[in-house]
Amino acid sequence: MNRIRRISTELMTTYKGKFDTDFAHNKKVLNEIAVVRSKGLKNEIAGYISSYLRRELEEQEEKESVSAQSESVDETEEIEEQILN
Secondary structure, eight states: HHHHHHHHHHHHHHTTGGGSSOOOHHHHHHHOOOOOOOOHHHHHHHHHHHHHHHHHHHHHHHHHHHHHHHHHHHHHHEEEEEEEE
């Protein structure tokens, strides 16, 4: 697993915009940019990249929703204060 993680991270930093959350797309990109002779290794790398990017996207959306919720709570508190005063 460390080898797959290392190779995937190296590829993602070198070719940032080429990879996506789609597994099939990542396999095609791997065929274009690298020579991976083992089908299993190629699938594992493409799968790791897909899951990594998907996880990153979910975390980013979660952070955005938490910040949006905190902003709405702040606005609600301000409105309640104005009503009470």
